Amino acid sequence: MGISNLESRSSTDGRSASARSTHSDVRGVPKPPDGVGGMASPRNVHQADRADVALRPAKHCAVALLLTFVLAPLAAIAQDAPAPSAAPEQEQVRTAIDGALKWLATHQVVEGDKGYWDCPRYQTATASFAGLAFLANGYKPGEGEYGAVIDRAMNFVRASMDPQGYLGGKDNSMYVHAVCTLFGLSYLGQVENPEKEVELAQWCRKALEVVVKAQIVRKSPAEQGGWRYTPSTTESDLSVTSWMLLVLHAARQCGYDMDDRVFQSAMRYVNSGFVEHAKKNEDGSQEVTRGFVYRPGISQQPEPAVTGVAVFLKALLEEEPDDRVAASLEYLGQFSPEWGGPQYKGYFYFGTFYMVQGMFQVGGEPWDEFNGRIQRILLDHQEGDGRWDFPPLNAAQSKDAGTAYGTAMGVLILSVDKQYLPMYQRVKRIY
Numbered sequence: 001m002g003i004s005n006l007e008s009r010s011s012t013d014g015r016s017a018s019a020r021s022t023h024s025d026v027r028g029v030p031k032p033p034d035g036v037g038g039m040a041s042p043r044n045v046h047q048a049d050r051a052d053v054a055l056r057p058a059k060h061c062a063v064a065l066l067l068t069f070v071l072a073p074l075a076a077i078a079q080d081a082p083a084p085s086a087a088p089e090q091e092q093v094r095t096a097i098d099g100a101l102k103w104l105a106t107h108q109v110v111e112g113d114k115g116y117w118d119c120p121r122y123q124t125a126t127a128s129f130a131g132l133a134f135l136a137n138g139y140k141p142g143e144g145e146y147g148a149v150i151d152r153a154m155n156f157v158r159a160s161m162d163p164q165g166y167l168g169g170k171d172n173s174m175y176v177h178a179v180c181t182l183f184g185l186s187y188l189g190q191v192e193n194p195e196k197e198v199e200l201a202q203w204c205r206k207a208l209e210v211v212v213k214a215q216i217v218r219k220s221p222a223e224q225g226g227w228r229y230t231p232s233t234t235e236s237d238l239s240v241t242s243w244m245l246l247v248l249h250a251a252r253q254c255g256y257d258m259d260d261r262v263f264q265s266a267m268r269y270v271n272s273g274f275v276e277h278a279k280k281n282e283d284g285s286q287e288v289t290r291g292f293v294y295r296p297g298i299s300q301q302p303e304p305a306v307t308g309v310a311v312f313l314k315a316l317l318e319e320e321p322d323d324r325v326a327a328s329l330e331y332l333g334q335f336s337p338e339w340g341g342p343q344y345k346g347y348f349y350f351g352t353f354y355m356v357q358g359m360f361q362v363g364g365e366p367w368d369e370f371n372g373r374i375q376r377i378l379l380d381h382q383e384g385d386g387r388w389d390f391p392p393l394n395a396a397q398s399k400d401a402g403t404a405y406g407t408a409m410g411v412l413i414l415s416v417d418k419q420y421l422p423m424y425q426r427v428k429r430i431y
Contacts (some may be wrong), residue, residue: 119402
């Protein structure tokens, strides 16, 4: 049970012959077939027809049918919320993204062939978020205006891996490990140099082994299938688990064949986090809130950020929508984007990143309303030089990642509908 050779795509669904024939070691983690580190040619994914890649999967039609009776209420809730101002024109959004990318490029600290951004902690994660921001907008390693910036960031992140394949050692964080691995997988799909592709594919495989092995650490029944802050922890939470699932999904999109049981176990954990929380009002009536909690089996009340990412994961990884999706979307409709605020619990960028992914899966008017609001909020709070700072009352922990983190996250939030990164893409699998 584990990773084998993640999917790539052929002429029908892009999946190449080399991705279908693999050799596995512990728990199915692949040994490199044909000298490519357990990964079939990832360029098959990223050089696919962009029109096809950008489309939401056909199965989302089923989501739309299921949600027929909740979309109108969601739109009404969004319309009732105070609007910061009209949604920006797309040219304004493009200008904001360009300004942020320019700021990131000019503030990269260069040391030889490596590059990073100044911040008290989480340097490799911040470098990875910055690299992803460029890739999410179609910029390629080694090419064009920002190719060298992307390459230096990747070299910096690659150098941080310990002998066991762990990338979060300096900060003792599986969050860091996940973000760095996502950057590596996204970069891998753009590599043109065969020798470099082999090396990076092997590097990614080692990072993926850490993720897969961390899932099977002995845990209580309520915690099984998930991940938390370190590879050896016996605890799980839905936030860290969501990042691990994005990593594993991106790996599958790049050419590795993941054992389905890894996803099944993780999605059982995710789905166990759906709750119906009853609250008694002063007038004696009862109010029921339905959504996902941060720690299934432990947390009691739904939270908008983890509910948003749960909807995203369910749309991405499950074949059919269920009642949890409709209930969660109704819950999410209560929260209009703000510049900070209690709904983010001090983590504006993480929380918004989660929620924007979930709302993107809804599509239609609710997505247009939500997206227009968050675009306007980000554009209204972007500094003149292109960077984004943190909202008031933001948690000190995320501030430790520095201004480059907020700036990169702002770009990623504004770029989610472009669907360039493999973690966003869902292509039908064949067996």
